[in-house]
Amino acid sequence: xxxxxxxxxxxxxxxxxxxxxxxxxxxxxxxxxxxxxxxxxxxxxxxxxxxxxxxxxxxxxxxxxxxxxxxxxxxxxxxxxxxxxxxxxxxxxxxxxxxxxxxxxxxxxxxxxxxxxxxxxxxxxxxxxxxxxxxxxxxxxxxxxxxxxxxxxxxxxxxxxxxxxxxxxxxxxxxxxxxxxxxxxxxxxxxxxxxxxxxxxxxxxxxxxxxxxxxxxxxxxxxxxxxxxxxxxxxxxxxxxxxxxxxxxxxxxxxxxxxxxxxxxxxxxxxxxxxxxxxxxxxxxxxxxxxxxxxxxxxxxxxxxxxxxxxxxx
Amino acid sequence: xxxxxxxxxxxxxxxxxxxxxxxxxxxxxxxxxxxxxxxxxxxxxxxxxxxxxxxxxxxxxx
Numbered sequence: 437x438x439x440x441x442x443x444x445x446x447x448x449x450x451x452x453x454x455x456x457x458x459x460x461x462x463x464x465x466x467x468x469x470x471x472x473x474x475x476x477x478x479x480x481x482x483x484x485x486x487x488x489x490x491x492x493x494x495x496x497x498x499x500x501x502x503x504x505x506x507x508x509x510x511x512x513x514x515x516x517x518x519x520x521x522x523x524x525x526x527x528x529x530x531x532x533x534x535x536x537x538x539x540x541x542x543x544x545x546x547x548x549x550x551x552x553x554x555x556x557x558x559x560x561x562x563x564x565x566x567x568x569x570x571x572x573x574x575x576x577x578x579x580x581x582x583x584x585x586x587x588x589x590x591x592x593x594x595x596x597x598x599x600x601x602x603x604x605x606x607x608x609x610x611x612x613x614x615x616x617x618x619x620x621x622x623x624x625x626x627x628x629x630x631x632x633x634x635x636x637x638x639x640x641x642x643x644x645x646x647x648x649x650x651x652x653x654x655x656x657x658x659x660x661x662x663x664x665x666x667x668x669x670x671x672x673x674x675x676x677x678x679x680x681x682x683x684x685x686x687x688x689x690x691x692x693x694x695x696x697x698x699x700x701x702x703x704x705x706x707x708x709x710x711x712x713x714x715x716x717x718x719x720x721x722x723x724x725x726x727x728x729x730x731x732x733x734x735x736x737x738x739x740x741x742x743x744x745x746x747x748x749x750x
Numbered sequence: 751x752x753x754x755x756x757x758x759x760x761x762x763x764x765x766x767x768x769x770x771x772x773x774x775x776x777x778x779x780x781x782x783x784x785x786x787x788x789x790x791x792x793x794x795x796x797x798x799x800x801x802x803x804x805x806x807x808x809x810x811x812x
Contacts, residue, residue: 437792447790456792603809649808652783653790656806664806679809683780 448653452691459657466654470502470642477626479640480595482510487593487637489584490515490537490544492529494655495599497536497662499643501655503597504540516587516596518580519548521556522667529663536661545591547583553742557669563740572669575736582724582733588637600641603648606696607678614674622707624700635718635725647693751799762797769793771803781808 437446439458446456457465474480480503488503490496503513515537519526530546537544550556555563557579561570588596605624612621626644643651655662685692718724719731726732753760753771760774768784768791784791785804797803 437794446792449792449794459790649780649783652806652808656783656790676809680778680781683778687778687780 447657448650450690452694459653462650463654463658466646466650467502467506469645471506473626473645474640474642477640479597479626479642480507480511484594485512485514485592487584487588487591487596488513488515489596489598490517490533491599492517492531492533492536492663493599494652494660494662494664495601495643495648497532497660498651498655498658499597499599500536500540500542501658501660503642504542508540508542513542514591514593515542515544516584516591517544517546518583518587519546519550520576520580521549521558522669523558525665525667528665532661532663539661545587547587549579549583552583553579553737555740555742560740576669578732578736582731585637585724593637596637596639598639598641599643599651601643601646601648601651602693602697603679603682605641605644605700606682606693607675609696609700610678610682611674614678618707625704635716645697751797753797753800754802756803756805764799766797767793768795768797768803771797777805782806783808 437449437456438444439446439461440455441461442458444458444460447459448462449456480486486503486507488496488500490500500513500515503511507513515533517530517533519530534544534546536542557572557576560575564570584596608624609621612618612624626641628639628641654660682693682696716725716727719726719729719734721730721734724731724733728735730738751762751764751766753762755771755775758775760771762770762774769779772779772782772784772793779793783806785806786801791803
């Protein structure tokens with residue numbers, strides 16, 4: 437099959453469009469769409485400091501690469517990585533993150549659980565002294581989001597860009613639907629979370645309309661250093677099942693993922709109208725934003741007999 | 751004909767495509783990228799006897 441644009445050999449087919457692309461033309465399409473998403477959703481304003489969450493995986497490395505390509509002249513871009521202390525996984529991904537930041541000449545800050553909290557993620561079950569299995573993704577996710585927000589604030593970032601792609605977004609829509617979590621369901625999109633809260637650095641998702649497969653191909657053909665390693669603690673069974681279900685639908689009915697996202701975006705005005713927003717207040721312990729009395733990070737730290745207030749990045 | 755996918759030998763009919771190969775191992779084309787040496791293949795690309803394919807999972811990370 438030939439590329440629909442230039443007649444070279446195609447390496448990727450967008451069945452829902454009835455078009456195929458060579459590597460170069462696919463790259464052009466991906467970059468164009470990212471710029472369109474940023475423009476239409478006002479994700480990046482000229483002069484803003486943009487922090488980029490850089491794990492070293494394909495999504496975050498590709499995001500840094502594209503943001504550097506198009507915004508490094510108008511914006512300061514700083515990469516932030518989190519080292520959770522996961523043996524046999526994070527070292528490899530961090531090496532790729534360091535390599536890319538170095539090649540692009542981007543300031544790169546690495547924050548580790550060990551330095552900030554005094555413990556690695558791997559040590560938590562031992563500290564808890566419990567034999568039952570812990571939910572790794574809950575512990576890791578809460579602490580990572582906490583550090584990312586703190587780190588972005590510490591470098592005075594105006595926005596925190598993350599590599600969430602269209603597949604992540606559609607999975608999020610379904611998972612919150614399955615869990616009946618209307619509040620989180622409402623908080624998806626290109627500018628997720630609580631818009632306008634000074635306690636949160638606004639997260640932005642420039643890839644929320646880009647398919648995961650297109651990002652992987654983009655990274656491969658553009659020679660971006662990334663790690664395809666899987667976290668040994670990864671146990672988000674519901675996410676995996678949901679992803680498989682959506683991929684089956686996408687194969688049978690090409691364009692399904694876009695249709696789901698489009699439907700969600702059409703729902704958005706109605707969701708805002710029903711006022712299901714939670715009251716955001718300050719955690720009574722550490723002052724971070726939360727909808728509870730104490731934030732999730734403090735609640736989890738309480739279980740470890742550690743006090744988060746002493747673990748600031750400032 | 752015989753092809754190799756990520757180190758495993760698979761028997762397919764002559765003229766089989768990438769999609770046929772993926773179906774034979776119950777892999778969804780949406781979830782993987784198929785490479786033959788440095789070339790990324792499409793579902794409809796025809797395979798040859800002795801081809802060595804590399805399957806790269808699209809979903810990765812944590």
